[in-house]
Amino acid sequence: MDTNKALEAFAALSQATRLNTFRVLVRHEPEGLPAGEIARLLDVPHNTMSTHLGVLSRAGLVVSRRQSRSIIYRVSLNHMRETLGFLVRDCCAGRPELCEPLLEDLKPCCPPSKETVS
Template sequence: MEKKSALTAFAALSQETRLDVFRLLIEAGESGLVAGDIAETLNVKQNTLSANLSVLLNAGLVKNQREGRTIRYFANTEGLQGLLGFLLEDCCGGRPDLCQPLIANVTCASKET
């Protein structure tokens, strides 16, 4: 990911509602959520949600799919991987053993016991 794209993604996530939407979509996984369910879950007005989803779409962090009259939204895992890759590109000065706790946390390995 290029620096400009990373800055766009960070800007998108720097607003509370957008961060909440993104985290909710990450949690929803492959099934995603329709816009109405996102609005209801987060107690956000539909027009406010629409504007925030547009920012996340433009940042490449969210993707959508039309289903009849509704639109289902998903976290764009490729966008997230790109952002994490940008952050960790030079991690630990070439010593991957130092990054292992961070990688375990990101991959949920630390939660498996």
């Protein structure tokens, strides 16, 4: 990821409604949510939510797909992984033991169960 793409992602997330939208979508992975449901959950007018989703989409942070008459939005976890990787690429000047607390914090709160691990 280059600096401009990272800046675009950070700029998109630097507004409260967009950050909250992203966090709501993370909680609803992998199913995603229709735009209207996101607007309802965040108590945001539909047309305003559409604008915010457009910004997140152009920044590569969300993806959408049509399902019947709805558009379902999901987080682009790959893009977020690239963005986080951009931030910590040179972590601790090659001394990974110094970055261990950071890496521990990035572990998911809900690790996969033994049944889903292949």
